[in-house]
Amino acid sequence: MSATPTSAEVAAPGGRRVQRATLASRVWLILGLVAVAVLAAGPLWALDSVLRTLIGFFTLLALATMWNLLAGYAGLVSIGQQAYVGLGAYGLLYFADTLGLNLFLSVLVAGLVGALVAIPTAALAFRLRGGYFAIGTWVIAEVYRLVVSNVSQLGGGSGLTLRAASEYDRTARLFATYELALAVGVGAVVVAYVLLRRRLGLALTAIRDAEASAQSLGVHVFRTKFLVYLVAAFGCSLAGAVIYLNLLRVQPEAAFSINWTAFMIFIVVIGGVGTIEGPIIGTIVFFVLQETLSGYGAWYLVLLGAVAVLVTLLARRGLWGLVADRTGWSLFPVQRRLQDLHPSEGR
């Protein structure tokens, strides 16, 4: 555990080497960079309505990636991540409108507020495990919602509109919000990838496989999970701030709605829990379903819930799991594979 290989391939004893990147992953990396570059140029080629849809897409991708980091890697099945979406929204509102801080700087500060609040939250919620941890985080999210609803400076139960946004030109604000959303969405995936490739990824894998043994080998179980929780809180708050920078109207029922977490869960489960690719696939599927089924009202959520239940029961590793099993692809290689230096034949 003292030295973690960071280069792509490291010699291991016995005529073998540890392989990380594969040809497929390098090809996909280049394709991914091209896609990000095309998306970053979005304001040049996309209609405003498309940009708004993509803002929703990127922020949901960030939320789902953060939830996946929690539940898929750290075993922290939180159903209270809406707390951080709400805190991000209200953090933005407070710093931009009440304190008059720069609008876009306020987004970053709102993220930090979420991470700060996550410290006492984790201290309490970590006393519960498994399913009770799940409801515990939900109760704490409800506490934040009720407290915010009772503060009249923040608009109480009826909420407020972000006034600082009106100082900016409409198009300029949309472009800036779009780039910010793209940065948050891509940033979330990159942060998850980098974290999992490093020591933290090894520690999390060890904890997932055998918590007691990992602890006895010197893995700081509490510290590791705590760190992941803080990162997820920061990411969700940042995403929450960007979401409301786009929506402008902040209301406690909506900002702290359990639906945010429900969407994160559906996306990650359908895409594939415990893989970095899963939330990306899941967010795409989620958006396609949302666009096609939006006319069916509540039936849409019934269907989404049913798909999530069936995937959990029948194909636990989700859509990406099915793809990876057939193709052996790994777009974000976080595993270490031991490979013979003198292979007899291909793979």
Added chain:
Amino acid sequence: MTWVNDVVQGLLLGGLYALFATGLSLMFGVMRLVNLAHGDLSIVAAFVALAIVDTVPVNPLWTVLVVVPLMFGVGYLLQRGMLNYTLRGGDPLPPVLVTFGLSIIIQNLLLEVFSADSQGLDAGRIEDASIRISDRLAVGWFPLLTLVVGIAVLAGLQLVISRTRLGRAFRATSDDQETARLMGIDNRAVYAVATGIALATVAIAGIVLGIRTTFTPSVGPTRLIFAFEAVVIGGLGSIWGTLAGGLVLGVAQTLGAQISPGWGVLAGHLVFLAVLAFRPTGLLGRTVPA
């Protein structure tokens, strides 16, 4: 002296919370399964009772005779047909995901079938009748009945767990599932009966709730949260702790609401957080939350 009245009303409200918490506590105790659709299933029971009352003109109290066995059956099949599959391998993720998915499915199905309108069950005169103790203190018959039913259900469950063959199977699978199976206990069937009993208590709770107050398809999660708080405040793994937890939560909410109407539910949450911070084993609990 109004606070005496508040405490008494809070205790009576606590009876309802204990009734909701019983099933959650039982399922967790026997198979470490936290059913996130717990509250929504109680609302299903309330809507089934409503559908019966709309078709046959009877007092909703009588619907217990149909709804309780029905929900027992639903629980049994739900466990055998679905939830048992989430318990394989000991991964905590699948049970949470599946029951959360169920919760969303149930809420939205109820919304499609019964609309978002507030509904209520009319039990007639018993709803308003009360015993006057003094000018400022009156005890409603129905809340009193709720508390008595809550205690009776908990006492009955305690008897089943400590005195019967079934209870022994519950305790055995709870302590050591592998060894219990070696001794010839079919743990899947035991789990199914436990969920059946849990949903039978949930059915009673749902009907009582429907008579006491109005309900909509979306109030299930609130019921789950209150039940969960009662279980944690009272202490995991303690039947009488669940009753104590329900009563404490009821009193906290009633007193909180006296300070300011918006603070009732919040006061309950804060008591829950205080217990989690300072006494994580709960008031009467023997085990650390696990």
